[in-house]
Amino acid sequence: MTATLTAPGKAAADAGTGSTMIGRTPRRQIYLPLGLYLLFTLIPFYWILLFAVRPTGSTSLVPWPITFEHFDKVWTERSFATFFQNSLLVGVVSMVMTTLVALAGGYALARFDFRIKRGFMLALLCSQFIPGALMLVPLFEIFAELRMINSLASVVIAETVFQLPLSMILLSGFIKNVPYVLEEAAWVDGCGRFRAFCAVVLPALRPGLIAVGSFAFVHSWNHFLFALMFLSDQGKQTIPVGLATLMGADSVDLGALAAGGVVAAVPVVIVFAFIQKWLVTGFSAGAVKG
Amino acid sequence: MAQAAAVAKPPPSTAQPPPGKERRRRRGAGASPRRLPYLLIAPAALLMLGFIAYPVISVFYYSLRHYNPTKPWRDGFAGLDNFVTAFTDDPDFWRTLGFSLQWVAVEVVLQLLLGLALALLVNQTFVGRALARALVFSPWAVSGVLTSTIWLLIFNSQTGITRYLADIGIGSYGTSWLSDTGTVFPAVVVAELWRGVPFFAILILADLQSVSKDLYEAAEVDGASRWRQFFHITLPHLKDAIILSTLLRAVWEFNNVDLLYTLTGGGPAGETTTLPLRIASIAVDSHDFGYASALTAIAFVILLFCSLLYLRLSKFGGQDT
Numbered sequence: 001m002t003a004t005l006t007a008p009g010k011a012a013a014d015a016g017t018g019s020t021m022i023g024r025t026p027r028r029q030i031y032l033p034l035g036l037y038l039l040f041t042l043i044p045f046y047w048i049l050l051f052a053v054r055p056t057g058s059t060s061l062v063p064w065p066i067t068f069e070h071f072d073k074v075w076t077e078r079s080f081a082t083f084f085q086n087s088l089l090v091g092v093v094s095m096v097m098t099t100l101v102a103l104a105g106g107y108a109l110a111r112f113d114f115r116i117k118r119g120f121m122l123a124l125l126c127s128q129f130i131p132g133a134l135m136l137v138p139l140f141e142i143f144a145e146l147r148m149i150n151s152l153a154s155v156v157i158a159e160t161v162f163q164l165p166l167s168m169i170l171l172s173g174f175i176k177n178v179p180y181v182l183e184e185a186a187w188v189d190g191c192g193r194f195r196a197f198c199a200v201v202l203p204a205l206r207p208g209l210i211a212v213g214s215f216a217f218v219h220s221w222n223h224f225l226f227a228l229m230f231l232s233d234q235g236k237q238t239i240p241v242g243l244a245t246l247m248g249a250d251s252v253d254l255g256a257l258a259a260g261g262v263v264a265a266v267p268v269v270i271v272f273a274f275i276q277k278w279l280v281t282g283f284s285a286g287a288v289k290g
Numbered sequence: 291m292a293q294a295a296a297v298a299k300p301p302p303s304t305a306q307p308p309p310g311k312e313r314r315r316r317r318g319a320g321a322s323p324r325r326l327p328y329l330l331i332a333p334a335a336l337l338m339l340g341f342i343a344y345p346v347i348s349v350f351y352y353s354l355r356h357y358n359p360t361k362p363w364r365d366g367f368a369g370l371d372n373f374v375t376a377f378t379d380d381p382d383f384w385r386t387l388g389f390s391l392q393w394v395a396v397e398v399v400l401q402l403l404l405g406l407a408l409a410l411l412v413n414q415t416f417v418g419r420a421l422a423r424a425l426v427f428s429p430w431a432v433s434g435v436l437t438s439t440i441w442l443l444i445f446n447s448q449t450g451i452t453r454y455l456a457d458i459g460i461g462s463y464g465t466s467w468l469s470d471t472g473t474v475f476p477a478v479v480v481a482e483l484w485r486g487v488p489f490f491a492i493l494i495l496a497d498l499q500s501v502s503k504d505l506y507e508a509a510e511v512d513g514a515s516r517w518r519q520f521f522h523i524t525l526p527h528l529k530d531a532i533i534l535s536t537l538l539r540a541v542w543e544f545n546n547v548d549l550l551y552t553l554t555g556g557g558p559a560g561e562t563t564t565l566p567l568r569i570a571s572i573a574v575d576s577h578d579f580g581y582a583s584a585l586t587a588i589a590f591v592i593l594l595f596c597s598l599l600y601l602r603l604s605k606f607g608g609q610d611t
Contacts, residue, residue, distance in 0.1 A: 033407070033411060034411055037411075041425060041428065042425065044441065045428075047443055047451075048443055051443050101334050105333070108327040108330035109331070117327075127342050129541050129593055131544075131566070131593075133545040133566050133570070134349070135345045136573060137352070137586070138346075138583075139341065157337075157341065161342060164338060222431075222435070223548075224548045225548065240434075240435040243439055244438075244552045247438065247552055260439070261439040261443075264439075265432065265436060269428075272428060272431040276424045276428075277424075
């Protein structure tokens with residue numbers, strides 16, 4: 001975190017090198033607002049790290065010496081080890097299901113013209129406006145009927161379903177960008193449609209699949225409401241519910257809460273570091289030119 | 291901005307399958323090409339029918355019934371009773387609805403303005419740009435509950451930011467912004483901004499990549515100021531992206547339950563209870579599913595109406611694009 005904090009300053013030192021950008025903006029007009037916004041972004045991250053590694057009762061703003069007592073506590077006493085496993089399971093399975101189902105549907109939307117296509121597209125767009133948060137009661141009933149309450153399967157299904165529309169629209173955009181003639185050439189060479197798809201489309205879809213898959217993972221990892229409503233056993237709960245429980249306690253143990261938050265952030269930070277360079281290009285390549 | 295593209299400009303070249311496809315059908319992965327698209331969308335369609343369409347219909351069905359698992363003797367057809375109760379006999383309905391609208395308006399406007407500014411800023415060429423982008427976008431990936439966790443640590447009365455501010459003489463010790471009805475709104479707004487601005491910034495930055503550089507060069511040659519370039523080139527180009535992200539975000543913020551539920555629990559004194567939070571608490575605490583469904587149905591209609599109105603007013607995807 002400290003290394004990253006110094007970045008704007010270091011960059012400012014290099015600012016002498018001229019830019020060829022059209023309509024140059026003076027350095028000061030970039031680094032000053034950027035520095036302020038970086039402070040707003042980074043201080044909260046620093047704050048949670050600080051609370052997670054400094055001993056209980058300390059009010060020092062520099063966490064030294066650091067302690068791992070809070071991590072020990074949340075991981076074992078507060079069952080975050082279990083929550084972590086559950087969250088990981090939900091995240092990975094929803095990611096795989098969302099991507100596969102959306103890939104099939106997205107391919108159909110991109111490559112075929114069929115009778116209910118317009119209606120189906122419209123349904124996808126409309127379902128963007130249907131909030132999961134308002135559907136808790138009927139969803140609860142359905143999962144009760146299916147005997148899935150208190151099973152991670154209910155959360156996996158709910159997360160997958162509510163991510164499908166956007167994922168499918170995004171993937172069909174990415175697929176449209178892969179020239180159809182490439183696939184046709186593969187058919188001429190004797191490939192079946194499926195083999196042609198695997199050989200030609202799939203490799204070109206890599207950025208799109210990474211974008212859609214990681215959205216799905218991050219979203220399911222982060223999502224709180226379905227797990228809160230459909231899982232009542234403590235052993236079945238996920239990290240966000242565990243965090244909410246820590247916050248809801250009568251006297252909040254701030255150190256444990258901060259450590260729990262850091263644990264919750266780790267997988268997301270890893271995924272984000274991995275995808276962030278695709279974030280902007282992924283949206284523009286796959287969607288905007290769709 | 292997939293939706294933008296999908297609604298506004300279906301590319302004619304790819305919307306139709308290229309001619310000659312039918313002739314080369316042969317080995318169509320075990321299915322005839324006529325049936326293949328239906329097979330491919332079947333899993334998605336079935337999941338959405340079962341877990342989105344059916345629940346929506348059942349919300350409207352329950353909204354016309356008395357339905358409370360803890361009071362089964364009252365269950366039955368209710369006509370419009372639930373709606374009448376909401377509109378005439380439930381001050382909390384109007385209060386939470388009003389707060390929801392205030393919340394959405396403030397959050398979306400601030401997120402859009404800051405997100406736009408941030409996107410324009412990190413679209414400039416400067417040293418350290420990749421790192422700066424990664425850092426300012428990072429809260430995008432942070433969950434509502436984790437955002438609550440972080441801001442609870444910042445706002446807590448003993449070791450939060452107010453303590454350190456008091457140390458240097460600003461404010462007083464023991465202040466908790468989250469439990470004071472006067473400060474709780476700005477406090478939660480800032481917390482949600484922290485996470486929400488990157489969403490707009492990412493989408494707008496993505497759209498900025500496709501502005502033709504020639505336009506700026508031409509404007510430069512004509513001596514147009516940077517402000518004029520912004521208003522006559524950048525903003526018109528971003529129009530669709532801005533409209534769509536604003537709309538999606540408004541719906542999303544309306545239904546944002548994670549952050550408020552965990553950060554304030556709707557308090558203090560119900561000051562930060564949105565309509566969805568109230569619906570959840572009715573369903574969870576009093577198990578009055580019939581009434582909760584009626585409020586949900588009202589929320590659906592409001593969201594639908596606002597979305598249509600917004601698309602209409604903004605002439606989304608008009609001929610000019």
